[in-house]
Amino acid sequence: MNGNSFYEKVYEVVRLVPSGRVTSYGAIAKYLGAARSSRLVGWAMNVSHQVQPPVPAHRVVNRVGLLSGKAHFEDSNAMEEKLKSEGIEVLNDQIQRFQDVFWDPEKELDFI
DNA sequence: TGAATGACTCGAT
DNA sequence: GATCGAGCCATTC
Numbered sequence: 212m213n214g215n216s217f218y219e220k221v222y223e224v225v226r227l228v229p230s231g232r233v234t235s236y237g238a239i240a241k242y243l244g245a246a247r248s249s250r251l252v253g254w255a256m257n258v259s260h261q262v263q264p265p266v267p268a269h270r271v272v273n274r275v276g277l278l279s280g281k282a283h284f285e286d287s288n289a290m291e292e293k294l295k296s297e298g299i300e301v302l303n304d305q306i307q308r309f310q311d312v313f314w315d316p317e318k319e320l321d322f323i
Numbered sequence: 324t325g326a327a328t329g330a331c332t333c334g335a336t
Numbered sequence: 337g338a339t340c341g342a343g344c345c346a347t348t349c
Contacts, residue, residue: 217346236331247344249331254346256330273331280330 217243221255222262224316228270231298232314233306235274242316256280269293276309 224239236252245251252271259266260283269290273279281290281304291301300307 237333240331245345247332248346250329250344251331251346253330258347259330268330271330274333278330283330 217245217248217251218255218258218262221252222259222266225256225259225266225268225271226264227316227320228267228314232312233270233272233276233294233299233309234314234316235272237274238313238315238317239271242320253280257283267293270297270314272306276306276313278304278306 220243221239224242225234228234236249236256237246239252240246240249256266256268256271259268268280269284271280278290278294278301281287284290291304294301294306299312306312
């Protein structure tokens, strides 16, 4: 596993997500040129716990704004609490106003 | 070496 | 409009 792998890029993009915003696995994958490898982003997040600096994985959700990865956090409520503390409305593991807080790397970073 | 798994996504019914 | 199934690709056993 080299440091400049696909994973490192994923972490870098996730760290770019501003507070109060969230992005999706697919958006990250697409930004990295692997639109059909959204599952790999999930795997990257799985390993992100032992990566430094820490990756704000709580800002990454699936395409519908559901906290699909909350079970992988130390506490199941940690993800929701962190999002709420950043001003994101979360109800039933579902992000409210998802389109409003959604952060698209390609769009925000003015890529392409 | 082959088969199974996964924090996803898209298209079809 | 909601639900079901198949596809994708790296990692693990």
